Amino acid sequence: MADTAFCYFMGFRIGMPLDGYVHMNLSALRVRALAGLVSAPMLAHAQEEPTVAPHSAPPAVHGGTQRLSSAAALGVHSLSVDSVSPASMAFIVDIEQPLSPFISVFAGGHVGVNLKATGLQAGGRVYLTGRPFQGPFLSVQGDGTFFDADDDVSKLRASVSGLVGYSQQLGNQWHIALAGGAGFSHLRQETELPRSATCTLFSWCLLSTPERTVETTQTLHPVVRLTAVHRF
Incomplete structure (x- = not known):
């Protein structure tokens, strides 16, 4: 030629x-x-x-199998309760499993960006298009977080959140999901009171358990969740 x-x-x-x-x-x-x-x-x-x-070709032939495959999500999740919260955002890791083309459940853990907040989260999603990990969805999430502010103050928060989001497919296995909504939190703060000056003069006082004060607050706050999802 x-x-x-x-x-x-x-x-x-x-x-x-x-x-x-x-x-x-x-x-x-x-x-x-x-x-x-x-x-x-x-x-x-x-x-x-x-x-x-x-x-x-595969979606037409094996669509049901692929749509119900598991997925792992990596991203960030807001943790802020108020302006004095020790952490505002956390890195999250989730495993999500569809139960049907419309409903899925997920669970995982999170760590605060300042490494002083750790916790677990779990919830479920309803995909309005009937395609897991794709399109608009509604989500309910519960999480528990322990905030270690310093040696004298610790915070434990339990919250329930409702979110509305959208998931966009990128390639064959990757998806980007963004969701926002509101959450109701119960925050328990425990503070260790400093010992008195006279206590340092007696050894028995130093060995005793220090006094603590406990405060509880309930807060309604915004929630934002951004994740990159990889389907297995």
Whole structure:
């Protein structure tokens, strides 16, 4: 094919004189390079076609199996209760399992960005389109978080949140999900009272359990959750 294209493009005949042999070789290199540049996109497109067809075919044949596959989510979740909270955001890890095309459950843990908050969360989602991990969804989440502010103050929070979100597919297995809503939290704060000056004079006082005060508050607060979801 390359010799035929060369003869047609350059206008040479097969019986060309021998003294033009060197010039022919240089011209042939140019023609072959040009032919390579022109044919490269077509070869790339031909190689993509076998990969596109299998990608579009499985949902029609094995759609039910893939839609109910498990997924792992990595992201951030708001933890702020008020302006004096020791942590505002946390990194989360979840495992989600669809129970049907519309309903899924998830559970996991979270760690505050300042490493002073740790906890667990669990909940469920309703996918309005009937396709897990895709499109709009409603979510209910419960979580418990322990805040270790310092040596004298600790906080324990339990909350329930309702969220509305949307999940967008990126590639074959990755999804990005963003949700927002409101949560109701019960915060318990325990503070250790400092010992009195006279207590340091007696060893029995130092060995006794220090006094503590406990405060509880209930708060309605906004909730934001952003995750990258990978389907197994």
